[in-house]
Amino acid sequence: xxIFEALRESHERQRGYADALIQTHGDxxxxxxxxxxxxxxxxxxxxAEERFFYIPLMKCESDDGVDLxxxxxxxxxxxxxxxxxxxxxxxxxxxxxxxxxxLSEKVHHHLKEEEQKFFQRAGxxxxxxxxxxxxxxxxxxxxxxxxxx
Numbered sequence: 001x002x003i004f005e006a007l008r009e010s011h012e013r014q015r016g017y018a019d020a021l022i023q024t025h026g027d028x029x030x031x032x033x034x035x036x037x038x039x040x041x042x043x044x045x046x047x048a049e050e051r052f053f054y055i056p057l058m059k060c061e062s063d064d065g066v067d068l069x070x071x072x073x074x075x076x077x078x079x080x081x082x083x084x085x086x087x088x089x090x091x092x093x094x095x096x097x098x099x100x101x102x103l104s105e106k107v108h109h110h111l112k113e114e115e116q117k118f119f120q121r122a123g124x125x126x127x128x129x130x131x132x133x134x135x136x137x138x139x140x141x142x143x144x145x146x147x148x149x
Contacts, residue, residue, distance in 0.1 A: 002131035010045045011111045018104040027092040044145035046076045052138035060125040075110045
């Protein structure tokens with residue numbers, strides 16, 4: 001497995017959790033579960049992805065790697081801020097659902113951008129050995145982060 005395949009597996013889970021979240025209503029068990037799943041998945045993925053994809057890309061001899069990484073990490077930060085806002089908002093309020101919808105849209109935008117633009121550009125900066133090594137590091141860190149939840 002290479003780093004792109006590893007990241008795509010998590011991306012599919014994120015899409016499912018984000019879609020499920022905005023289908024929930026009020027302060028329900030389903031909403032709590034969907035939000036907790038998405039939040040745990042995003043946290044584990046972001047942490048592992050930054051360490052085993054974006055930081056190594058920044059170290060490549062290319063401004064492209066730095067630009068890609070900065071943009072993606074900035075979007076991770078935006079998602080984290082939206083989750084902080086959700087944590088501080090009453091789940092049954094219309095404001096909570098509005099923020100959840102914004103988060104879902106940001107997740108979908110970010111994943112599409114990574115898969116359709118970043119991965120192709122990053123694929124030219126990393127060799128096959130790096131792609132495999134980074135995938136192993138990513139998987140290990142991802143699992144460790146999920147266990148902390």
